[in-house]
Amino acid sequence: MGADSQSWHLELSYDQWVALPVSGPRPAARYKHAAALFDEKLYITGGSRNGRYLSDFQVFDLRSLTWSTVKLNIEASDAKTNDGIPAQVFPATSGHSMIKWGKRLLLIAGLSKHTTDRMTVRFIDLESYNCGVVETFGKIPVARSGQSVTLFGSKLIMFGGEDWNRRLLNDVNVLDLETMTWTPVETTQAPPTPRFDHAAALHSERYLFIFGGCSHSVFFSDLYVLDLEAMEWSQPQIQGDIVKSRAGHAGVDVGENWFIVGGGDNRSGALETLVINMSKLVVSVVTSVKERDPLASEGISISSALLGGETFLVTFGGYNGKYYNEVFVMKVKPRDSSQPKILQSPAAAAAAASVTAAYALAKSESLDYGEQEDTNAKVITVDTSQQDTALEVNSIKEEMKALESSLIEVTAETAALKTKIDETNGSYAELSKELHSVQGQLANERSRCAKLEAQISELQKMLESLPSLEKEVQALRSEKSAFEGDMEHGGAAQSQRSGGIWKWVAG
Missing domain, CATH: 1.20.5 (Single alpha-helices involved in coiled-coils or other helix-helix interfaces)
Incomplete structure (x- = not known):
């Protein structure tokens, strides 16, 4: 890269990971942190290192290529946790999810020394840097870690995870961000086996994709789809490259393309960066790295940024025998999005008005499609x-x-x-x-x-x-x-x- 940090993105080749030459001090290496990208800045919070949970809040400027530590202000309020006890705001946390909502970052679930039986939601205001606990209502889910949380309009959809008793989960819960009310969702058809440390993505504002993850002894490479209108699960067949079983990976969608990086199976890290075309149900390998590379780590994070009209993927952290704190970027090559394929699944069939009644009665029929x-x-x-x-x-x-x-x-x-x-x-x-x-x-x-x-x-x-x-x-x-x-x-x-x-x- 050239000396001008403001234009570093102009020199990159497509579909190749590059480590950014960060200036100044870096945050502590870690994994199982949470990350979100907004206004050309990558926000990192929490994570774990050597069995110790972290509570810092770090910001990486993609223009100046510098890190800064932000001291959060605890908002004076009477907010309590869902168990009715005074909340310790922004504790050291690992295995949580972070979603940008308006001018706030919402932190959901995760492991912490200050644990309650039910889910706690916290916030960080990106303008004032105030933080606090969000009071939620409804049927609040059990506390957990390793879950996936996906933004769907003005709602958050949470799937799976592992509770404090190491019980594996495959439930679906929805948090309405306008009323801050939790609602458990009843689904039909065979759901994914209970799991944690999987990845999730939303396609066409209707389909929730779940990929990989693990139980206590099994690592998965399967793909499930939940039709959010019919609330039906399906397991469509995907074509393309062979996919390695993995957990602890990270995913981010760019249009209809879902990029997956990192993960592993406790024996070796996943070397391939994958892209799953969610319309055509085709998986392919974008690029590969060597063993023990930071990009072949579990507990890594990935985000997407738009710089100069180009889309970039940004990763941070991870662990594969060593903890990392490097920032890697990849310029995404534009991909063909023509001729989307009809999902070969009961959920997609439910979208057709001609078979809606049949699905309502049978609830488990599998239909063959002719196009x-x-x-x-x-x-x-x-x-x-x-x-x-x-x-x-x-x-x-x-x-x-x-x-x-x-x-x-x-x-x-x-x-x-x-x-x-x-x-x-x-x-x-x-x-x-x-x-x-x-x-x-x-x-x-x-x-x-x-x-x-x-x-x-x-x-x-x-x-x-x-x-x-x-x-x-x-x-x-x-x-x-x-x-x-x-x-x-x-x-x-x-x-x-x-x-x-x-x-x-x-x-």
Whole structure:
């Protein structure tokens, strides 16, 4: 890139990611943050790093290529959380969603140390930088993270996620932004399996697309569509390049083209940047990166910006063994948008007035479409002769998918149990060695005890013989006393006899 940061976007090639030469300090590297782009500025809030939630609010100017940290003002109000306790405004949060609404950014859901049982919505005013809690009404959904939140007119549509008890969700809830009222939505047809860390996009102001995500053991590469008029789910077949299963990816739509970047499956990151044409239901690879590239990260964010009449994709952050804080951009090449394809799904069929009644009665029929073109439009013709067969096939397919999902989870559980068994066997082997060692020490102690017992037995015998020895000693003492008495008497007599002789001699 040239030295002029104001015109950097003029030098870029189409459909190639480029790291921007950011000036000055950068925010801390992170993932699972929330991002929104407005007026050529990228707003970043929250996220996670090394298990710690972040609460900062950062702004990146796409013209000057500089970051700045904004200190938010806590708005003085009596707003409380949905549990009726005083709210800590703008806490450190991860796994939340951020949507621009007017001059405000709305922050929905996410993980935080200050958790309530029900959903909390916060706001940041982009003019005053005041922030606070939005009071909501209605049937407020359970708190969660890893959900998708999509703007649909004056409503937010939230799908899926994971609650605080790690329960996976596939519910649909709508927040009316004019009344701030939550409403749960009842849908028909088979919904996506419960999941989190997926991506969502709105097409033609009618169809909600859901792509990828994961359960606790399975990563998905499937595509689901919710018809927001009929509130019916479908799983249309997509054509084109093979898609890798992924979660933690990010998506942004540019017209009918939905760009997907990043994500992974806990083993490797997704290297391909995808584009899904939501009208034609065709997926293709835009470009690829090398392994361990910041763009092959989970928890990455993506936004779109219009600079000089060109559309640019902007990414930030992510994690794939390392946390990132780079800003990447890609200039989007204009793509053909002619001849949109009719969605091959029950939801699209519900749009045709000729089959509305049939769908209202059956609620699960799958119709085959024949397309007949004229000069202005495509006419949908419906073949109802194989409806029963198609229904049975769809039912079997759904059962097979459910069984495959169950098999994958059981296989994962079996592998986990095998690992525990191996660990137990290893512990048992160590304990056996220790037992043999203790048994050897015990045998040595028993031998020593046997020797001590023999010595004690000999001492006991000696003790038992002491009385007889004492009697012998006593007898010897008596004999000695008698002998000494005899000696004394004999000595006196001899003394008397000797004295007379000496007396005589002296006389």
